Amino acid sequence: MVRHLVHAMGYRYRLHCPGLPGKPGSHIPKSRVDYWHPKLRNNVLRDDENVLNLQALGWRVLVVWECETLEGDTSRLRVRLRRFLGRYRLV
Secondary structure, three states: OHHHHHHHOOOOOOOOOOOOOOOOOOOOOOOOOHHHHHHHHHHHHHHHHHHHHHOOOOOOOOOHHHHHHHHHOOOOHHHHHHHOOOOOOOO
């Protein structure tokens, strides 16, 4: 959804850049909660560290939650993306 919106706004981008830290998140499963809660808590800590690492490399970071992409009306997400990307020149 995010890639579609950004592309529709005229921005172009690269995917899967191996030199950058981090990968997108997850969801909370209903089974094996005793395993998943600590694992997901550690994922949050890892994600926070990845954001700091990206910022140290000079990147600006925008976190988009999965629930923001599931809404029928994407206008709020489009506004957030436009604000975040607005100062970047379209290619």
